[in-house]
Amino acid sequence: MTRPNGERFSLSCTPPATLADLNERYPGARIEPEPEPQGxxxxxxxxxxxxxxxDAxxxxxxxxxxxxxxxxxxxxDARATYFRAAVAAGAATWEPPEPIAPGAPNGLHVSSQ
Incomplete structure (x- = not known):
């Protein structure tokens, strides 16, 4: 999103917002969807x-x-969210380091069930 003054920022809405909602909240802003990262x-x-x-x-x-x-x-961010959900569901324990990089030791371990 780019405001009329040139300020650029990313925005995520939960629950999802319509384009009309965003135009009302940010009048005059240029709104462009960000490309989805390739998996x-x-x-x-x-x-x-x-x-x-x-599984849990x-x-x-x-x-x-x-x-x-x-x-x-x-x-x-998605990875960290899923890790937190795994802990909340009792599927893992976590002592997180910062930041969590792909493939880096992440302090997570599958819980014995």
Whole structure:
């Protein structure tokens, strides 16, 4: 998003906002969607932890699981969100370092169930 004064920033809305909502909130701003990052393969340890969380919440759809794992491979914020969800679901324990880089030791471990 670019404000009329040239200030640029990214915005994420939850729940999703319509273009009309954003135009009302940011009059005169130029609004362009950011490209979705191309997915990839997550680090095996990351995949195990996220997979344990998906198992814990009963997510079995292969396409959904693949999309989540792909997003985790390229988006550090999504990866951290999934890690927190794994901890909250009891699927992992976590003592996070900062920042969490793909494939870096992340302090997460699959919980014994």
């Amino acid at each position: 990839g393969e997550p680090d095996p340890q990351d995949a195990a932890i996220i997979g344990a969380w998906l 919440i009963g997510e079995t759809d292969p396409a959904t699981r693949a999309e989540i794992l792909s997003r985790a491979a390229v988006n550090p």
